[in-house]
Amino acid sequence: AQTVTQSQPEMSVQEAETVTLSCTYDTSESNYYLFWYKQPPSRQMILVIRQEAYKQQNATENRFSVNFQKAAKSFSLKISDSQLGDTAMYFCALGVIQGAQKLVFGQGTRLTINP
């Protein structure tokens, strides 16, 4: 069975700091997709970043970047120059391609950016 683990239920940093959210996953497949989604308070969930497993280069989107370690099955998210608008629940997700396709989510990390 595929699983996703986010070991930090809550994190809190000061505005402008850099913060890293951890995510580990387990799958027996060689190809899959990994995602970070953001759910701001009372707002819709949106994609932060997407990574295809067979691409070794780490994905980046402006201030957001990932550290993808395929052998270690680790997919951490780094937020640089954090802003108040980054306050949200962050979910790591694994896209299972083989067999019964689905999206498996971690439990989430509640990130608070303090002024």
Next chain:
Amino acid sequence: KAGVTQTPRYLIKTRGQQVTLSCSPISGHRSVSWYQQTPGQGLQFLFEYFSETQRNKGNFPGRFSGRQFSNSRSEMNVSTLELGDSALYLCASSLFAVSTDTQYFGPGTRLTVL
């Protein structure tokens, strides 16, 4: 383009009743997936529909069912409601596949079972 919409936004039901939730995907998106979000279990995949066919299903009892119409709109039904069904139900749409494409989420339907 208009985003994913879900109706109703809030629902209160009693145990034993049934409920139907609706989801309208982004125009052109053919894949619609449903998720249950609770504080204890997090986000769990319910099922995915593509071209009016259920393509994948999560580990939920048969009380949870759904369908998709020719215009890609989808409905989810929960029969014989239990207290544990209280949750935020999210719908998401994408171009083709739940496991590879960016999912665009709706605002959710908050279901409370009394």
